[in-house]
Amino acid sequence: MLFKRGAEAEIHLTEFLGRKAIAKWRVPKTYRNREIDDILRKSRTKSEARLISEVKKCGVSTPVIYDVNVDECMIIMQYINGKRIKDILNNVSENERKKICHKIGESVGKMHADSIIHGDLTTSNMILLNDKIFFIDFGLGEKNSEVEVKGVDLHVMMEGFEGAHSEVDAFGYVLDSYKPYDKKGMAVKRMHEISERGRYA
Ligand SMILES: Nc1ncnc2c1ncn2[C@@H]1O[C@H](COP(=O)(O)OP(=O)(O)O)[C@@H](O)[C@H]1O
Numbered sequence: 001m002l003f004k005r006g007a008e009a010e011i012h013l014t015e016f017l018g019r020k021a022i023a024k025w026r027v028p029k030t031y032r033n034r035e036i037d038d039i040l041r042k043s044r045t046k047s048e049a050r051l052i053s054e055v056k057k058c059g060v061s062t063p064v065i066y067d068v069n070v071d072e073c074m075i076i077m078q079y080i081n082g083k084r085i086k087d088i089l090n091n092v093s094e095n096e097r098k099k100i101c102h103k104i105g106e107s108v109g110k111m112h113a114d115s116i117i118h119g120d121l122t123t124s125n126m127i128l129l130n131d132k133i134f135f136i137d138f139g140l141g142e143k144n145s146e147v148e149v150k151g152v153d154l155h156v157m158m159e160g161f162e163g164a165h166s167e168v169d170a171f172g173y174v175l176d177s178y179k180p181y182d183k184k185g186m187a188v189k190r191m192h193e194i195s196e197r198g199r200y201a
């Protein structure tokens with residue numbers, strides 16, 4: 001059953017050994033050269049599955065990967081039956097929002113401390129379930145320890161918050177709990193520099 005159609009994938013609701021599961025299928029893009037498209041979809045499928053598993057080691061919650069079919073560009077994973085942060089963050093109490101944002105900042109801090117870059121840190125890619133934030137959609141992620149890529153990751157997140165959650169205090173809380181993981185505050189500093197670059201470009 002088609003559940004969602006994302007920017008680069010179709011999300012189907014399915015079952016895996018009797019459990020509710022999500023099938024993320026990267027559909028061919030006909031506007032791209034066929035061979036290049038195949039290589040791109042396969043490599044993103046592989047790297048997404050790898051990162052979703054690997055990031056658990058630093059204490060960040062992600063869906064369990066049930067199966068990966070690289071040739072089909074398909075990942076079968078745990079269905080996180082929670083609420084998308086994007087849909088709830090503006091409507092919860094100030095106290096609850098603070099708690100959620102602190103968890104987001106802490107998780108991103110742990111990822112970055114372990115050189116895992118998410119690549120698309122919008123609140124559509126975060127799901128709240130049982131008081132935990134689950135991160136999904138690592139298709140644009142990578143292993144990288146450079147300050148610049150961490151800064152870009154944070155900057156993408158900041159722009160997402162400015163777009164979707166500008167009416168409430170939120171991103172400041174995210175940064176508060178990110179900072180203890182940020183050596184010498186370098187990634188946050190770089191994030192601000194990247195915004196400045198954008199402003200004067
Ligand atoms: N494991 C999952 N559990 C619950 N919902 C999911 C899961 N994976 C994806 N979704 C839903 O599908 C949407 C699109 O999936 P995503 O992986 O972000 O694809 P895209 O790369 O196209 O953005 C998400 O915003 C979320 O609502």
Ligand SMILES: [Mg+2]
Nearest residue numbers: 006124125137
């Ligand atoms: Mg997404």
